[in-house]
Amino acid sequence: MPYLLTAPVMIMLGCILLVPSIYVVWMSLNSSSFGVESNWVGLDNYVRILSDPVFWRSTLNTLIVVNIVVYVEIVLAICLSLALARNVIGRAVIISIILMPYAVSEVAAIVMWRYMFEPDVGIVNYGLEWLGLGQLNWVVDRWHALFLVSLLTIWQSFPFTFLIIYAAVKNQPRETIEAAFVDGANRFQAFFNVTLPAIMPVVLVAVIFRYIFGLRLFSEVWLLTQGGPARLTEVMATYLYRYGFRYQDFGVAAATALIMLVVSLAIATVYVRWLYLRSSKIG
Amino acid sequence: MDKDPFHIKVIRYSVILVMTIWSAVPVYFAVASSFKPPRDIFSVPPTFIFQPTLESYEQLFTLWPTFTDAMLNSLVIAVGTTLLTVVSASLAGYVFSRYQSRVLSGAAIFTLLIRMLPPIIITLPLFPVVNALRLNDTHILLIVIYATFQLSFATWIMKAFIDAVPKELEEAALIDGAGTASILLRVIMPLAVHGMIVAATFAFIASWNEFLFAYVFSSTRARTAPLILSQMLATESNVEWGVLFAGTSIQLIPVIVLVLALQRFIIAGLTAGGVKG
Amino acid sequence: MRQTNRRSVLSGMAATFLGAPLAGSLVTPARAAEGDFRILGGAVQSFGASIAQAWADSHNLKLEYISLDVDSHHTRLFQEASLAETTVDVSIILNRFLSDNIVNLFDPLDAYQAANPIENLDGISAGLRQAMTYGGKLYGVPFRHATEGLHMNTALLKERGITEYPKTFEEVLDYAEKLTYKRADGTQVSGLIFEGPTVASLSEYYRNFGAEFITPDMQVKADAPEMIAAITQLQKFFADGVLPKAFLNFVPPADTNNLMQQGRAAMIFSPFGRTFVYADSKASKFPNDMAVIAVPPRAGHAAPPTKTEFWGYVIPKNSTRKDLAWDFIRYMSSLESIVQMAVQYGNGPVRPAAYADPRVQKAFTYADAEAAAIANATPPLPGFPQSAKAADYFTAAVQSVLIGASSAEDAMKDVASQTRALLKQ
The missing domain is CATH 3.40.190.10 (Periplasmic binding protein-like II)
Known part of the structure; x- marks a missing residue:
């Protein structure tokens, strides 16, 4: 019976993801493109990628951005969820607005970001200068660009993190929290001793998936900087895209994808273990 | 105890205010642009006061008659994806939460692992297969593909929320002679509804906006709205921004409606309420 | 309140179990009907849709466009052309996407030209035709330049x-x-x-x-x-x-x-x-x-x-109605069609003779300057x-x-x- 209930999920994942994935492994060991016969090259594609300094820079950029955005999102999401947990006027409307960055067409949203952050005349730069904070020189400077990419990523995926955590916070039995107060716990103690442990499994799931999705960070970079200037802001997914869909070098693209999988796996393992240790302790 | 002291209230409302404005500003610009005359959309400095016009919307429907059909396709596909995702993920999430075995843990990890490969690379091997099976350009294909990509997250989120449902309730129902199906439908699902809301919202939004698979696997019959938006950007010499933003704004409406509707199900203290009921 | 919610969720779930298979049976796999002519066409509508329509009407065909942005268009084209068989009849291609490898996906057009010639093919700028010729064989017929x-x-x-x-x-x-x-x-x-x-x-x-x-x-x-x-x-x-x-x-x-x-x-x-x-x-x-x-x-x-860049028509090697596709290309690359595309859509005419046409002279203030430029033009x-x-x-x-x-x-x-x-x- 339990196996039967997981069948729909397993069949779909198996047919649509697993089988093609095996083919991707094969692709990564071949050199192939449109219009030519593919030929076996063994680990050559991996060697080429791992000896390319641009790939390492892409990996570093990805890891920097993803580590910033995941934690900032989680902290902001917890704060906002707590702020919205009690009765607030117009809560439904507020939540709809908060979710909009996730719902709006990515292309249109990023066009607006580019307009607001235009290096010469964008209103944000006007504002920053007016505040005496200097300019955000994201078209020239790698770190400014990665900062803007992080900001945009947080803006776009905050709704994802928020909704998960908000639902978890609202899932708390009121009695538990009230009991904590009766025991004389103050607000912070109540949060750290009662609420946080209770929502922790959900927070961890959010973290795991934000890492997995965050490591594939693509549009935010591609539509803002195309990985430029001089490929300084390239991330792993733009590296893959460039090889697979601009150079039609499928071997390198497939190998990049598998390296990305390994990186995801390494990070996710930490949190999955944490999740399982927790549940085994409680159970 | 429901009354917060003043300073806490100030903090709470400031957090809400800041996050709302932060989320809204770029979207506001996009939506406002759809009502601006084209030459004001990217003017420097930005125009905040303008005579609103529906010109871009008129143009949208005259220049892109396919947009309406595409919206309809998107709707069918997004609803289909949402249903398929929530149902299959709830079942699997329940199993992963309630049954322990080496095979099942392995399966749970598999759902996670398989999702770590970038989807774009999957399109390459999938394309010839889909064509050989003559499934390209169908709604059902996109529904199944989209659902597949939602399943890992949805399953794990359902597992996390079902974990939070007290086991005692199930045991009580079991003593009353309820079967698995009945426990699932009457005990677990109503209490894990927050997880379902989360899974459903993301499944809907993701399939509503999806571009990559739609462009690889649809041609004319199952063409979705994001494809039409991308076509607006495709013209080699010019982009009609007003029309694009009009399309973007219209595309936002169903999502807002859905989110507002689903809000009603997010209620505090659900689990505790379940114990009493 | 809580009770109603629970009930509506349950009924939603029930509907799902019934609805999913039903939806599946309603949506049948789509194939191009016999009377449809499939053009993989980037922004082709703005390139000459009304002219293509005239051709389709005379053949009693319905045109079906698959339109995507430039990069996506070419990826899709190469994927389609790599299949065992494609439903695409004809496609447009931007010159810079052609190469020695890619031409393997398309039919050389010389045999078609010998059997059923495009009138005055040499009237299309030599530089453009040259850029679509690989190994001495013509693979694409230019129809629009920038x-x-x-x-x-x-x-x-x-x-x-x-x-x-x-x-x-x-x-x-x-x-x-x-x-x-x-x-x-x-x-x-x-x-x-x-x-x-x-x-x-x-x-x-x-x-x-x-x-x-x-x-x-x-x-x-x-x-x-x-x-x-x-x-x-x-x-x-x-x-x-x-x-x-x-x-x-x-x-x-x-x-x-x-x-x-x-x-x-x-x-x-x-x-x-x-x-x-x-x-x-x-x-x-x-x-x-x-x-x-x-x-x-x-x-x-x-x-x-x-510097010039230009679009041409190609026939995928694995398409099924190649003679029909060639007939389409013949029609679209004729002097009159090229003139029409220029006048109606502002396309750069690939036939220098078109610039002498009074309709083009009237539509383009820059007709003479562009005619001089295209006479000696190459891709980047x-x-x-x-x-x-x-x-x-x-x-x-x-x-x-x-x-x-x-x-x-x-x-x-x-x-x-x-x-x-x-x-x-």
Whole structure:
């Protein structure tokens, strides 16, 4: 019976993801493109990628951005969820607005970001200068660009993190929290001793998936900087895209994808273990 | 105890205010642009006061008659994806939460692992297969593909929320002679509804906006709205921004409606309420 | 309240179990019906939809377009053409996507031409046909070109006291400095812009320094003194604000269209046909002030080949109705169709004879200038399998010069050696 209930999920994942994935492994060991016969090259594609300094820079950029955005999102999401947990006027409307960055067409949203952050005349730069904070020189400077990419990523995926955590916070039995107060716990103690442990499994799931999705960070970079200037802001997914869909070098693209999988796996393992240790302790 | 002291209230409302404005500003610009005359959309400095016009919307429907059909396709596909995702993920999430075995843990990890490969690379091997099976350009294909990509997250989120449902309730129902199906439908699902809301919202939004698979696997019959938006950007010499933003704004409406509707199900203290009921 | 919610969730779930299979049976796999003719067509609607419609009507066919943006279009085309069999009957292709490898996916067209000839095929510009010929075989029939000219906002020229169009390339560079200024309303004007730091957008510029990136016979010239001079000048323009900062990652053509329409740039190198966009009465603040001329050559030098890019029709090797597709191509590439495409859609006509047509003369104020430019025009790069990679090397190098990370000499030497290594592979 339990196996039967997981069948729909397993069949779909198996047919649509697993089988093609095996083919991707094969692709990564071949050199192939449109219009030519593919030929076996063994680990050559991996060697080429791992000896390319641009790939390492892409990996570093990805890891920097993803580590910033995941934690900032989680902290902001917890704060906002707590702020919205009690009765607030117009809560439904507020939540709809908060979710909009996730719902709006990515292309249109990023066009607006580019307009607001235009290096010469964008209103944000006007504002920053007016505040005496200097300019955000994201078209020239790698770190400014990665900062803007992080900001945009947080803006776009905050709704994802928020909704998960908000639902978890609202899932708390009121009695538990009230009991904590009766025991004389103050607000912070109540949060750290009662609420946080209770929502922790959900927070961890959010973290795991934000890492997995965050490591594939693509549009935010591609539509803002195309990985430029001089490929300084390239991330792993733009590296893959460039090889697979601009150079039609499928071997390198497939190998990049598998390296990305390994990186995801390494990070996710930490949190999955944490999740399982927790549940085994409680159970 | 429901009354917060003043300073806490100030903090709470400031957090809400800041996050709302932060989320809204770029979207506001996009939506406002759809009502601006084209030459004001990217003017420097930005125009905040303008005579609103529906010109871009008129143009949208005259220049892109396919947009309406595409919206309809998107709707069918997004609803289909949402249903398929929530149902299959709830079942699997329940199993992963309630049954322990080496095979099942392995399966749970598999759902996670398989999702770590970038989807774009999957399109390459999938394309010839889909064509050989003559499934390209169908709604059902996109529904199944989209659902597949939602399943890992949805399953794990359902597992996390079902974990939070007290086991005692199930045991009580079991003593009353309820079967698995009945426990699932009457005990677990109503209490894990927050997880379902989360899974459903993301499944809907993701399939509503999806571009990559739609462009690889649809041609004319199952063409979705994001494809039409991308076509607006495709013209080699010019982009009609007003029309694009009009399309973007219209595309936002169903999502807002859905989110507002689903809000009603997010209620505090659900689990505790379940114990009493 | 809680009770109702639970019930509605339950009924929703029940509906799902019933609904999912039902939906599946309703949506049957779609195949092109017999009467449909499938065109994989990027932005083809704006290229000549009404003309294609006339052809379809005469054959009692219904046209079906699969339209995508340029990059997606080509990926899709190559994927379709790599299948065992495709439902696509004919496709358009941009010249820079063709290469020795890619042509393996398409039918050579010479046999069709012998059996059922396109009237006066030689009337299509030789340079364009040449660029679609691989191993002596013609793979694509050109139907639309975009050839580079120099656009000017004459209102801004007047504000700077300039009354004549530049007559030499040196004058263009000189004007670029003069036209970089702040207008009375505070708008900062960039004197001369390009659509991006790319081979495609800069080739017209550097060719007028006597430079070339890769010659038609595959010689890499990126490190020649002429190229270094061109890039050094570009660096100066960027430092002086002749080029805006955003130039580093312009998204063509949207960003530059906007700069021209808003009067934030005075001159631009871009295809002639863009003048309709810059002067678009709805989007432009200067609908009556746009002029376009052929880029004037250096004093004492003949004009270098003008930069052009163009679209052609191809027939996938694995398509099933090739004779029908050829008939379509024949129709679309006739002189009359080419003239119609120019007049109705502003397409650059690939047949020089079209420029003499009074309808084209009337529609294009710049007909004679463009006719002269296309007579001696070549694509920015020759077609070879790694051309996209070479183009990316170039862009990265130019960017690194402009942000001050590298000197023009060093950057261009790197590009040259990287590209030479690439061609050896």
